[in-house]
Amino acid sequence: MTPPKTIDFWFDFSSPYGYFMSEKIDAVARRHGRDVRWRPFLLGVVYKEIGSRPLTEVPLKGEYTRRDLLRTARFLDLPFALPSPFPVATQHAARCFYWLQADDEALARRFAHAAYRAYFVEGRDISQQVEVVSIAAALEVDGAALSAALGDAPVKERLRAASAEAIAAGVFGSPYVIIDGEPFWGVDRLPQIEAWLAERSAAGR
Amino acid sequence: MTPPKTIDFWFDFSSPYGYFMSEKIDAVARRHGRDVRWRPFLLGVVYKEIGSRPLTEVPLKGEYTRRDLLRTARFLDLPFALPSPFPVATQHAARCFYWLQADDEALARRFAHAAYRAYFVEGRDISQQVEVVSIAAALEVDGAALSAALGDAPVKERLRAASAEAIAAGVFGSPYVIIDGEPFWGVDRLPQIEAWLAERSAAGR
Numbered sequence: 186m187t188p189p190k191t192i193d194f195w196f197d198f199s200s201p202y203g204y205f206m207s208e209k210i211d212a213v214a215r216r217h218g219r220d221v222r223w224r225p226f227l228l229g230v231v232y233k234e235i236g237s238r239p240l241t242e243v244p245l246k247g248e249y250t251r252r253d254l255l256r257t258a259r260f261l262d263l264p265f266a267l268p269s270p271f272p273v274a275t276q277h278a279a280r281c282f283y284w285l286q287a288d289d290e291a292l293a294r295r296f297a298h299a300a301y302r303a304y305f306v307e308g309r310d311i312s313q314q315v316e317v318v319s320i321a322a323a324l325e326v327d328g329a330a331l332s333a334a335l336g337d338a339p340v341k342e343r344l345r346a347a348s349a350e351a352i353a354a355g356v357f358g359s360p361y362v363i364i365d366g367e368p369f370w371g372v373d374r375l376p377q378i379e380a381w382l383a384e385r386s387a388a389g390r
Numbered sequence: 391m392t393p394p395k396t397i398d399f400w401f402d403f404s405s406p407y408g409y410f411m412s413e414k415i416d417a418v419a420r421r422h423g424r425d426v427r428w429r430p431f432l433l434g435v436v437y438k439e440i441g442s443r444p445l446t447e448v449p450l451k452g453e454y455t456r457r458d459l460l461r462t463a464r465f466l467d468l469p470f471a472l473p474s475p476f477p478v479a480t481q482h483a484a485r486c487f488y489w490l491q492a493d494d495e496a497l498a499r500r501f502a503h504a505a506y507r508a509y510f511v512e513g514r515d516i517s518q519q520v521e522v523v524s525i526a527a528a529l530e531v532d533g534a535a536l537s538a539a540l541g542d543a544p545v546k547e548r549l550r551a552a553s554a555e556a557i558a559a560g561v562f563g564s565p566y567v568i569i570d571g572e573p574f575w576g577v578d579r580l581p582q583i584e585a586w587l588a589e590r591s592a593a594g595r
Contacts, residue, residue: 235451246440246562249573256572260582357451367461368454373578377465 192221193363195351197228198275198311200359201254201265204301205372208263210362213375217382219364223294225279226351227344228272228359234352257372264306273304273312276344277335281317283343284334285326295324397426398568400556402433403480403516405564406459406470409506410577413468415567418580422587424569428499430484431556432549433477433564439557462577469511478509478517481549482540486522488548489539490531500529 192214196203207223214221231237251267258265278300286293299320303309309316314335322328334340351361355368362369362378365385369378399415401408412428419426436442456472463470483505491498504525508514514521519540527533539545556566560573567574567583570590574583 249560249562249575252573253575253579256582256586260585355454357454368457370454370458371578373576374458376581377461380465381461 190219190365192219193224193354194221195224195226195354195356195359195361195363197359198225198278198297198300198304199272200228201267201305202257202372203359204265204305205257205261205263206360206362206375207297207301209261209372209375210360210378213379213382216379217386219382223282223297224347224351225275225282225297225344226348226356226359227276227279229274230348231352231357235357237357261372264302266306266308268304268308268310270310270312273310275311276341277314277317278311279344279347280335280340281321281331283347284331284340285321292324292326296321296326299324395424395570397424398429398559399426400429400431400559400561400564400566400568402564403430403483403502403505403509404477405433406472406510407462407577408565409470409510410462410466410468411565411567411580412502412506414466414577414580415565415583418584418587421584422591424587428487428502429552429556430480430487430502430549431553431561431564432481432484434479435553436557436562440562442562466577469507471511471513473509473513473515475515475517478515480516481546482519482522483516484549484552485540485545486526486536488552489536489545490526497529497531501526501531504529 192210194206194210196207211221254265254267281300282293282297285296300311300317303316303320304311309320311317311320314332317335318328318331321331354363356363358370360370360372362374364378364381367381369381397415397419399411401412416426459470459472486505487498487502490501505516505522508521508525509516514525516522516525519537522540523533523536526536559568561568563575565575565577567579569583569586572586574586
């Protein structure tokens with residue numbers, strides 16, 4: 186038997202649909218014997234590359250998106266409140282994730298959940314380094330070491346590389362899930378992701 | 391008992407996700423005792439208003455959309471082949487719909503299904519008036535009367551009014567479904583439409 190192939194989960198910490206996906210993707214993958222590789226990136230870098238902008242800034246789509254977010258959260262049975270400010274810069278959160286991941290994948294994932302919930306449930310401004318450090322400290326991460334690391338060149342470079350890799354992989358939004366080369370954009374593709382995984386695991390048996 | 395409130399189904403005949411929705415929305419509505427008002431409009435008029443453009447013309451999103459369409463068709467168990475040319479102008483098809491609808495709502499709907507399938511299954515170029523007339527003729531519509539009507543000022547005005555109404559209703563894409571004021575954009579919102587209708591009909595009992 187070959188080991189299960191990993192699913193790539195690309196997301197920006199300021200993406201509400203990314204937050205929704207973060208609460209669902211691990212369980213869906215697990216049901217089909219797959220692992221998920223969490224890959225935060227900076228959506229702003231991608232938008233700059235392809236000339237796009239946040240949904241909430243597009244005429245008409247902004248008001249729609251606000252309603253859709255509340256309805257989708259209810260549909261998926263997830264706590265949610267649209268934070269203000271929104272969207273925010275997420276380089277501190279994403280750098281923290283990669284710094285933690287170098288030593289402890291599980292801890293990095295716990296931090297990702299905590300950061301998403303801090304922003305989209307509690308309304309804490311995760312663009313502020315002090316908030317990111319406080320979120321990590323609650324997971325028993327050394328705050329002083331983290332604060333120093335967030336300014337380190339190799340940590341910054343790790344995130345720059347991830348965003349470049351996202352562009353190279355064709356990622357143009359968040360969340361973006363890639364399964365064996367097949368791309369799925371948006372949390373509304375969850376049923377198709379489930380169907381795709383079921384089909385692949387049936388074919389592999 | 392109050393009569394069931396109508397659901398508005400806005401669509402452009404050149405919208406593949408609109409085609410998918412056209413094959414599903416009536417059955418979903420019927421399950422919850424609702425009627426659907428089919429409302430073709432010109433997406434190009436709306437895009438001009440809000441400064442948007444077809445998904446297939448956005449960098450990266452074009453290739454993704456082509457894959458997503460094939461996968462979504464399979465997921466929804468619908469026949470589909472991306473036609474060429476795509477997208478096309480749809481004023482003849484939409485005007486034919488409204489012209490038929492003035493006398494016979496059911497016939498207009500049969501025509502809408504036939505036009506969508508002609509384009510997205512058989513690859514017939516429905517931007518051509520001759521194709522639209524041929525599709526209608528197969529439903530026993532008088533071709534000569536239709537050809538004359540498609541150039542009539544009141545028929546043209548009916549479509550212009552529909553597109554203006556779409557913009558006034560906040561419609562910015564296709565398909566766009568509005569249920570008691572709540573907007574749903576995209577065929578991927580079908581599960582949320584179903585949940586919304588179930589909740590409303592439970593509340594109304």
